[in-house]
Amino acid sequence: MSGTQPSDVHLDLETRSRLTRHLEQVTFEANAWTLWTRCFELIKLQRKDISLDMPMLDEVLKTYLAGKTLALSECQSHFEIFLSNRKGWQRKVDKGQWEADLRSNHYKIYPRPDILACDNFFWTLVWIKWLEHFHYGRSLQPNDFIFPAMGASGVVQPGQPISHDTVQKWINEATTGAGILGNFSTHCFRRGGAQYWFMFAPVGQRWTLAKVRWWGGWAEGEHRDTLVRYLLDELHAYENDYSDALAPISRGANASLAGEQALMRPASIEELRMVHSSVTTDVNNLRNDIGSVHNSLRTLTNVMVQAACTTATALQLQGDSSRRFTIISDSQAESCASESHTPRPTPPYTPSREGGHLTATHHPSPRAVTSQSSILASQRPAATKTTPPSKNTTSQSLPTAGLVIPRVPVTRPNGTTSPKSKSWKEIVEHWLVGDPDRGLRTPLKDWPKEWYQGANRRFASKYHQRATIALEFINEYESNESRFLAAYPEAEMGHTQLLKAINEARAARGQRVSRKK
Secondary structure: OOOOOHHHOOOOHHHHHHHHHHHHHHHHHHHHHHHOOOHHHHOOOEHHHEEOOHHHHHHHHHHHHOOOOOOHHHHOOOEEEEOOOOHHHHHHHHOOOHHHOOOOOEEEEOOOHHHHHHOHHHHHHHHHHHHHHHHHOOOOOOOOEOOEEEOOOOOEEEEEEOOHHHHHHHHHHHHHHOOOOOOOOOOHHHHHHHHHHHHHOOOOOOOOHHHHHHHHOOOOOOHHHHHHHHHHHHHHHHHOOOOOOOOOOOOOHHHOHHHHHHHHOOOOHHHHHHHHHHHHHHHHHHHHHHHHHHHHHHHHHHHHHHHHHHHHHHHHHOOOOOOOOOOOOHHHHHHHHHHHOOOOOOOOOOOOEEOOEEOOOOOOOHHHOOOHHHHHHHHOOOOOOOOOOOOOHHHHOOOOOOOOOOOOOOEOOOOOEOOHHHHHHHHHHHHHOOEHHHOEOOOHHHOOHHHOOHHHHHHHHHHHHHHHHHHHHHHHOOOOHHHHHHHOHHHHHOHHHHHHHHHHHHHHOOOOOOOOO
């Protein structure tokens, strides 16, 4: 997005997995706080639920990344999210009322660079780009989940959404790391977002109860008790909180809605005096800082002059009277000239010489180093031999973009999971046909070896397990389902138990040799 091609960015598997986890967490939480979604609503969000005009939005995103201020026309750019799984919407659909309210659950998302941590516009676009360039190697398909699950191998499953437990784990880690006491559920985003826009947003940006009810998707019959509990009870506690009674400037929470009176009333003489005292202190500190910088620069200049004079003396001692050093400052030149006639001890180092000339050591700019190998090369001494790659190098390399073996039992678009007893059929289908909706566009039987070897070796175990089950059904039982299930009743318990039974049968037939433990 900033002009660098993804192929020029060198990531190992651990770094990519860590960045993916953090980006997905930030993006999910920005969406949950902005849209006030319940967890089960947001994890089911798919690419088809987001309307994006990518050429136009890419230009806005470049302005973001360049750190520039957005123009007024760019601030009006937006994309739209449709929460098809929102509970209130589902009730209307069930009652046949959805025709009367075609705009429900359609949310226009605009840039909010003033609250970047919660800027749903920015993080959603960055996250989609990240998935497309660094995981899939393609554009997201309509049925791809926006928040897909990532396995322990670092491979993202486009057809498998993250779980409720994963989101709860993110919340626990964040609150613990930030030192926030208490237990927070996934509902904290919905409640927190509503409270912010009703009473904590800047003056002039706070929402009415009607707007809060619409944005939160509360049904006509349920919003009264919910809003009273979420907003009015909270507001009452806030306005009757006198814990800051000793503060120099009172926030006056009990004198107006959410303390707006403290922001709108004229400043008192005492408050102006405090501001004047604070500004005076800051100016004095700034003067002291400038004086410290001036002294540091003068000390640094003296050190540089001393080093130049030492070098000149060393050259004179070596009989090199033909060389001269040009010193910019006249006062420094006189100082250097006077000191150069005084014999000095040999310095603890000798400048390197090539062909009778001094050799300057060039230190490349960090921006010039664009790959991990070049960074290591720049730090390695010239006489040191290159260390051969370790055995773990291949295992930490990134797998080929877009490769995925879907999990079984598979997750359906509505969020439900297929029964375990059907897992073996799904494995056979993945082997013979593939599963484009979940990222498996090439059947497993057609995978070349390089797709599960080398940098892709993390797929090897799962690939061979799937091959064992599929080929047992196809070759040994000639794709006869009744015979296969009669031989392996374990299939009803899931593919893990089935695989164990097949391996035992293959060992009995002499087709498999068990490893010695």
